[in-house]
Amino acid sequence: MLQTIVYGFTIGAILYLFSIGLSITFGTMHIINFAHGMVYALGVYLFITIIPLLAGSFTLSMAASIVAMIPVAYVVERYVIRRLYGEGLDYSIIATYAVLLIGTDVIKMVWGAVPQPVVDPVGVSISFAEIDLPVYRIVIVLSAFAVFVGLRVFFTKSVIGRVVVAALEDPEGVRCLGLDVNRYFSIVFVLGSSLAVLGGVLYAPISTVEPYMGFHILLVAFAVVIVGGMGNLTGTFIAAMALGMVMAITGRYWSQASHAMVFVVMAIVLVLRPIEET
């Protein structure tokens, strides 16, 4: 059971790292960003390519792939997302979906459709009360908690973070103060994308790396964002951990049902929630 709980926290941690970007983009710009899945998958593929060049150093390659994805994320933000600002939700969904399709095809073209293996960088298990726990999973959970604390500090103490929080509440008001909201949104968008790449790279050794990995995590991440409340950062953290636990516990008894159960939980949450106003 302890193993299942650790596994649940691991999945929750990855979901959290991935969902922050989605949640911020929705909260600030009211855009459902399917392109987030593209950034995630492309980041992991870059990581796979970089790791032999840097003599197999996991941490350095991770940092390098995150840095390498920053320009990509910026291009997506500048030329797709920003042009969709203030447009109908449907057009933004379709345009970002198109970016995801293009990204997936580029991955298939460059790296091929065959799943790629990534080696667990720690590879040690600790035994605790006769249960084996891979240290690597604990590292993932701890990094997610670190990111959570870091983001809290960022959004409450730094100027950029506070501007963004204010813009989440009232973008017009912030604009009236003479601040260029778009610039701050760009920064936060790139931050969210980098965290997605971080999550993807951390998840790579314990999952399969394949061109459609972005699609698969997106579906679950949408559930996280909806359950946690769009644009609500603490809610996203709690929802990610809770749904990760749901997946781990369901997966223990009926592995094929773990994805479906997330959506069942999401439907129940939506039923219990008050009806949305127009």
Next chain:
Amino acid sequence: MKTLADKSTLNSGVTSRSMVPLELAVIAVGFVLVAIFMRVHWTTNFMIFCMLVLSYDLLYGYMGHLSFGHMLYFGAGAYAAGLWLVRINMSCLQAILAGVLCSALIAAVLGCIVVRTRGATFALINMAFNEIGYFVVYSALRDYTHGEDGLSCAGAPVLGMIDPYDEYHAFGFVLVLLLAVFWFMRRLTSSPYGILIRSIKENEKRVSFLGYNTSAFRWLTFVIASSLAGLAGAVFAVVQGFVSPMAISSFGNVEIIFAVLIGGAGNLYGALIGGVIFMVIKNFLPVIIPGAQKLVDFTLPQWELWLGIVLLIIVFALREGVVGFCAAKLSAIRAGRTSEGI
């Protein structure tokens, strides 16, 4: 400018009712021409897809509710019809009816949940239900649906004479059903109900201030659109004699959205033309790409990349779709002519 355009579309829907027989004839001739220039059984598939696109157009084009889960109802109709043929009897018409009723029932229940949401949440909760449906078909009920192997089903000739596995019979049968769906959609969208759902798209709050229960109308539209999708799915199962989990996979949703957009949302001809264009692209690109690959010396991207690029062009440059674009050009030419006359 926007109000003018709206007025013209509202009027055109009402006044053209007497033109419906002519419209149906034009569509029939159009599909016969497509069948002559392409393979007959391809065209049958095109028409089934057009039915699905028409049903989606009611939900998205007319009521403005983007859904990422329409394939659930297509797949439910397909599997219900297939299971009817395998388990109960060989009557194709009863199987199709079973498919429609199954989709309608699922939509009626899930509709109560999804109409509580709007916008992004509506699109995504439908996708969630679609994923659950995929899981049910793929793993939970695999004893009945045979999971990823797919379900083979065979039906007896319809009314004793139309053999669904003869390509010409199937073509005629599907064409008649498509015309029926088109006629139904034409009547529905030009009725007061049709105008009401278009008003919900424009401003739901004002419609509810007029005293209409908008949630009830949204639920009803959702159920009608889903039942029509179920019809398309059931016909698909009967004509193909085979249903695979691809019929319920949520990847199909983007194909529907793409077809609606390429033709122009909220336009019945747009749905038909978009459906045909999309299917032609989908069927021909896998043929063209390997051919072009021999000319250039590197692996060309497969068709998803082209689909993505076309979608981006539509969103950023061609909002009204092919039909809307041509109509705008045509009215510009006409306006030019009348001003010259004056």
